[in-house]
Amino acid sequence: MATSRPYTLILGVIGADVHVIGITILAHALREAGFNVVNLGIMVSQEEFIAAAIEVDADALLVSSLYGHGEIDAEGLRDHCREAGIGDILMYLGGNLVVGKHDFKEVESKFRDMGFDRVFPPGTLPDDVLAWLNSDLASRAARVEETP
Amino acid sequence: MWALLCDFGSTFTKTRAVDLGTGEVIAAAQAPTTARSDLSEGLGRAISALDVEASGEPAVRLACSSAAGGLGMVAIGLTPTLTGEAARQAALGAGAKLLRSYSHRLTRADVAELEQLAADIVLLAGGTDGGESTIILGNARMLAASALSAVIVYAGNRQCADDAAEVLRAHGKHVEVVENVLPELGVLNIEPTREIIRQMFMRHIVHAKGLDGVQARFADVVMPTPMAVLEGAKLLAEGMARRVGWGDLIVVDVGGATTDVHSVAEGTPSQPGVVWKGLPQSRVKRTVEGDLGIRINASTIAERLRGDRKWRHHLEGLEESWIDEQAASLARTVERLPASAAERSFDAGLAAAAVDIAVSRHAGRIERYWGPDGAVRVQRGKDLSSVRSIVGTGGIFAHSEDAAGVLRAALYRSDEPDVLRPRDPRLFLDSEYAMASAGLLARAYPESALMLLERTLKETA
Numbered sequence: 001m002a003t004s005r006p007y008t009l010i011l012g013v014i015g016a017d018v019h020v021i022g023i024t025i026l027a028h029a030l031r032e033a034g035f036n037v038v039n040l041g042i043m044v045s046q047e048e049f050i051a052a053a054i055e056v057d058a059d060a061l062l063v064s065s066l067y068g069h070g071e072i073d074a075e076g077l078r079d080h081c082r083e084a085g086i087g088d089i090l091m092y093l094g095g096n097l098v099v100g101k102h103d104f105k106e107v108e109s110k111f112r113d114m115g116f117d118r119v120f121p122p123g124t125l126p127d128d129v130l131a132w133l134n135s136d137l138a139s140r141a142a143r144v145e146e147t148p
Numbered sequence: 149m150w151a152l153l154c155d156f157g158s159t160f161t162k163t164r165a166v167d168l169g170t171g172e173v174i175a176a177a178q179a180p181t182t183a184r185s186d187l188s189e190g191l192g193r194a195i196s197a198l199d200v201e202a203s204g205e206p207a208v209r210l211a212c213s214s215a216a217g218g219l220g221m222v223a224i225g226l227t228p229t230l231t232g233e234a235a236r237q238a239a240l241g242a243g244a245k246l247l248r249s250y251s252h253r254l255t256r257a258d259v260a261e262l263e264q265l266a267a268d269i270v271l272l273a274g275g276t277d278g279g280e281s282t283i284i285l286g287n288a289r290m291l292a293a294s295a296l297s298a299v300i301v302y303a304g305n306r307q308c309a310d311d312a313a314e315v316l317r318a319h320g321k322h323v324e325v326v327e328n329v330l331p332e333l334g335v336l337n338i339e340p341t342r343e344i345i346r347q348m349f350m351r352h353i354v355h356a357k358g359l360d361g362v363q364a365r366f367a368d369v370v371m372p373t374p375m376a377v378l379e380g381a382k383l384l385a386e387g388m389a390r391r392v393g394w395g396d397l398i399v400v401d402v403g404g405a406t407t408d409v410h411s412v413a414e415g416t417p418s419q420p421g422v423v424w425k426g427l428p429q430s431r432v433k434r435t436v437e438g439d440l441g442i443r444i445n446a447s448t449i450a451e452r453l454r455g456d457r458k459w460r461h462h463l464e465g466l467e468e469s470w471i472d473e474q475a476a477s478l479a480r481t482v483e484r485l486p487a488s489a490a491e492r493s494f495d496a497g498l499a500a501a502a503v504d505i506a507v508s509r510h511a512g513r514i515e516r517y518w519g520p521d522g523a524v525r526v527q528r529g530k531d532l533s534s535v536r537s538i539v540g541t542g543g544i545f546a547h548s549e550d551a552a553g554v555l556r557a558a559l560y561r562s563d564e565p566d567v568l569r570p571r572d573p574r575l576f577l578d579s580e581y582a583m584a585s586a587g588l589l590a591r592a593y594p595e596s597a598l599m600l601l602e603r604t605l606k607e608t609a
Contacts, residue, residue, distance in 0.1 A: 005278065008279070015519075016517035016518070016524050017519065018519070018521070018524055036278070038332075038333050040333070042423065043423055043425065043517070043524065043526060047229070048229075048425075051227040051230050052230070054280060055226055055227055055231060055274075055275055055276050055279050055280055055330070055333065056275075056276045056278075056279035056280070056332075056333060057275065057278075057279045057280040057281070067519055067520050067521070068520060069519070069520075
């Protein structure tokens with residue numbers, strides 16, 4: 001890792017969603033991998049994600065949505081982060097993001113347009129998330145070092 | 149063995165002689181609080197009015213004070229909902245009068261305002277341990293460069309505590325560093341801050357307020373009065389090794405300038421399937437309603453009485469113009485006691501409305517969200533529905549014929565089913581102002597303090 005302290009990640013299930021299993025497993029796996037994990041649990045509002053990220057000086061927001069309302073719940077999150085002064089934070093989204101059968105490519109591009117850096121389909125394993133995190137955080141750290 | 153206990157109020161100085169063996173109040177007296185220049189004059193008068201000559205010298209002399217503006221504090225946090233709220237809870241829990249709170253980066257205008265506020269203590273929080281550090285360091289620099297003379301208590305991110313303290317000390321500020329009020333998200337840690345505030349009050353603020361003359365001649369001023377009430381409430385709820393406490397309870401203190409609510413309860417959800425959200429709640433929690441003083445804010449409370457069907461009967465038979473005049477006159481002469489039946493009824497109405505609103509704000513509430521799986525219920529704040537006792541303290545509970553009715557205003561309301569107020573508690577009146585006295589005794593003489601409360605709190609239907 002490029003920094004002397006472990007990266008801090010904020011995890012949570014957004015909106016009125018109470019599906020707790022996935023986030024718990026992911027939190028466990030990321031902690032095992034050496035990350036400083038702050039798991040906000042279920043039913044987390046955008047405001048709670050942002051306030052938590054500011055207080056702990058988080059490196060990434062990992063947002064979960066399992067009940068099909070992801071689009072409504074996550075809309076505007078990137079702009080709200082910008083307003084709060086943490087517009088550059090790395091943002092991931094995963095879960096059952098829309099209701100019904102859709103081509104995941106469409107779903108992915110919709111949420112990428114909303115400002116998420118990575119979008120994960122149902123069935124993603126913690127190791128995949130871990131690999132992306134390591135690579136994204138490392139390239140961000142390198143970018144920061146290049147900046148004079 | 150007896151204790152001399154004094155309470156400097158803004159209008160009256162009250163003294164009590166309490167038998168430490170039995171908890172009995174041997175004598176009680178009060179005198180108007182004298183001018184700021186010499187508080188000891190009023191105290192001297194109140195003490196000489198005490199009829200304790202036969203009992204010899206007291207074993208201990210302790211005092212609390214809310215005179216000379218009380219303990220004025222400013223709380224600074226990073227985000228308003230997290231470290232900002234934690235700092236506010238810590239300041240209020242220490243018995244402070246919260247003059248103002250700030251979040252995020254302090255501006256030059258904020259600092260100018262801060263200098264004007266003349267707080268006794270400024271509480272600086274922000275960031276969890278290992279979390280955000282640039283904003284709190286920037287705020288420390290702003291405070292360092294200011295003309296502020298207050299004691300600064302640093303209770304923020306411990307990673308940058310040394311740097312913050314260094315820059316403040318380099319500018320001649322008095323800074324005390326304690327554990328973070330929010331060391332990690334979901335962990336509220338306000339006790340170390342409360343304790344350092346109490347020590348600063350004892351060592352420095354008492355002197356700054358000119359109470360040290362009193363200190364030398366009569367009694368040690370050990371804490372602000374609201375903290376004494378909170379300490380009394382905590383002891384009564386928790387008890388001690390040899391005496392079982394009363395369990396979860398609420399103390400409502402209706403005053404002329406504010407209405408305070410103190411709760412000692414975990415407040416965890418009592419209903420199944422409820423998700424608890426928001427900043428963790430302090431088990432011992434105090435809230436202060438600065439718009440619900442039944443003298444200073446009589447006019448605004450009267451408006452509320454007019455608008456609420458439940459309390460409107462307190463205004464029955466009273467002329468609209470009389471109400472307006474009476475409310476205005478109460479705000480001008482705060483020490484005034486009601487003289488006629490109409491004034492007494494109006495006073496009880498004001499107090500009932502103040503209790504109703506203050507307890508409603510203090511208590512947690514249930515919100516419903518509709519998802520694909522039906523309603524999800526979320527609790528924010530403390531569930532106080534199964535609290536076992538409510539104690540009313542303050543002049544209205546000593547003087548009013550309808551004191552029980554005023555205290556009942558704290559109870560669950562069927563028209564606000566989502567507000568988690570007590571449903572079936574026992575009601576007690578503190579007509580002798582024993583809560584603060586017990587709080588003063590709580591550390592050194594807990595058993596005497598408990599006996600004092602058990603003797604003096606009167607149950608009412």
